[in-house]
Amino acid sequence: MIRFLLIISCCILGISCSEDKSLPKAPVYSDMSQWYLTERNADADMFYIISTEIGDYTLEDGTVRHHADTYLDKTRQPMYGEMLGVDTLTSGRLNYYSPYYRQCSLNSFASDSVSYRFKIALDDVRRAFSYYIDNQNDGRPFVLAGFSQGAMIALELLKEMDESVYRRMVATYLIGIRLTDKDLASNSHLHPAQGANDTGVTICYNSMRGEDANYPAQNGSNVFAINPVNWCTDDEVALLITEPSPLKPVHEQTKDTMTVQLDTASNLLLVSGYSATDYVLPLIGNKASYHTREIWLYRDQLKDNIQQRVDAYLNR
16 A cells, blocks of 8 residues: 555656656755855855756666766766856856756756756755855845756746845846746746846847748747847847857867847847857757857857946946
8 A cells, every 4th residue: 555655646746756766865055065156255146057067877876867966076067167167257246156956967858757857956946046045145136147957947036036035136147048928927027128237137048040040930939038249129230259169278269250130020149150060969959059159159248248237236
């Protein structure tokens, strides 16, 4: 009877018992080893949630894991790499907080179990954000930012955010995800950015190869977006000159001269003149999508804009 009830319980939860057994230990956020922190004695913070940095992996006993182990070097190292990179490239003078979390693997996004697996990741960051607000933020204004899986989580945090906390939020950067009319209707804190220095708003964009005219129709549009080069919401063409790849030393690259235009019908960014070929994700990647370059290509613009919005918030 006990065995039968356990099986029924797993079915009700929508998960398999074997998958639950494979979960790594939950991070404890009072343990500072579960954070990447940079204290700069600044008047404002950046809370950043990393993207998907791991695939499925197998332990010595043969257990296959679909979530990062925040206490295991093998899965901590790629997460640390993104935390360090984003801090270096975009946070500028701000204090920087980024939690390790049991992110679900890249393989999960091609699996029927992605919904359950994502809930584990979301719950970790929900607890981390709560700890940050209660113990680390000290009442300062903050920027909430996430990329890809991290942006999906940031969207949920924004939806659940207490009003007193929201009033301290300078802006939210939801990079590399698409927002729907349903998201807009169900999230009272979701206000599209209209320019370079408005506050309490959400910045969202997705880049695609400008030559792929059928991509928006095949893959869906975005309910709103902004061009991160000129910070306009119309179809004005912006010029972007930068190195194409984060996977090579900058001094070994020739800069690309690109045009970036917001397609106001689909709210996707059309990027032309990009030369790199090392950007496609395994399993779920698409040659028409520049998803993996959403921070790298616009890193200088993001850094300047984050500080501009913080200054606007502090001086308003």
